[in-house]
Amino acid sequence: MGRNGGHWPSPVLPNRGIRRATADDVPELTELLAQAFLHGPVADWLVPGDPDARLEVYLEYFAMYADDAVRNGEVEVNEDLTCAALWYPAGHAGWPANYSSRLHTLAGPHLPRFRQLDQAFSRAHPAGEHDYLAFLAVDPLRQGMGQGTRMLRHHHVRLDAIGRAAYLEASNTRNRDLYLRHGYVVLDEITLPDGPPVWPMRRTPAPPATPSPAGSPEGVDDDGD
Template identity: 45%
Template sequence: MFTTRADLTVRQATPDDVPALLPVLAQAFSTGTVAEWAVPETADRTEVFTGYFRYMLALGLSDGRVDTTDDLSGAAIWYRRDETPPPDSDHLYGLEEATGRYAPKFLLLDAMFEARHPRLPHAYLAYLGVDPAVQSRGVGSALLAHAHEGLDAENLPAYLEASNPRNRDLYARHGYEAGLPMQPTSSGPPFWPMWRGQLNGGVRSSFPPPNPYYRRPR
């Protein structure tokens, strides 16, 4: 179980919040096995993830919803997904421009995530990041609880990809069920697809069947 902090207010972010949220997300995601795999050069990581999240925050604000806390110590980028999203070639160019010579690995992650994505309407948590200085203090749980309140009112399922066991366990405490892990390459870092189903008679629906077009890497 989890405890929601009463001293944190969650609200929808605006473009004025981007200068404060950008370093929060860049720092939160520029450490760990995924960052080391995506950007092997340590000296480049902060710059690359800053460019990446400048682009992702812009997308979230225009096409999805970005939640943040009143102290701007964390952010969550959500999207509503129908069965199959329309193709967007501009996204590939934007991602390449944001990540430079490291774009091939970011594009590979995008392709893997899309191939495994459930093909039914749901809310998609693309990113959740917390300032490393205040991690493990309930900021992530506050962001999740706020979003889930609205989703539960609609009885809408949610989906995400957890990038490490610690995050996977956090999401499990918030009602997500983990599927079989996926890897961008045979030596790449594992990600766990996670599903928070609809409530039917007090019981959440189980993980949807795997996308038949997904193939595990060899």
């Protein structure tokens, strides 16, 4: 299968101001990703110690992924770019161009941990038709306001319409529980070497919706994430 199936070519997506990111968004997208993932069990394990030193590594790391996902995947963002979802179609090679040499340069002494993470994710990644959610990032000041929930629901509508599954790795229990509420199931629990667990998760596409009975509520966002 190709890198980007081009399922939805329009750059403007019809849901609450969500749109496709472009190359012009890469600098701001990079900053969002780095800040959103700066703290947490996997972050502390990958680049332990000084958060400022971690941020320096993360800015280069996520610049690499932001550029690649805009080119070869589907990056969905909200209007003020405080939330972004980086999706890849099944069959994508999984790594940005020149990934190995670029990772070696940017990760420095932390390279073994990045390699261990990549290997764990590669072993767990399932075959079959699916969209892969590589990163779901929410600005730390906007977390807990439902932005991640809206972004997930937006993409899931498309996947359900074409009968396609979704796959991701949850890196902490809070995110894992969010994904469980959105129909994902845990496939396994992977414990990183001397590190935290991560959870590969898959969502089966929902069947076509049936019309709601008159008077029943719809569209209620009862998630706090």
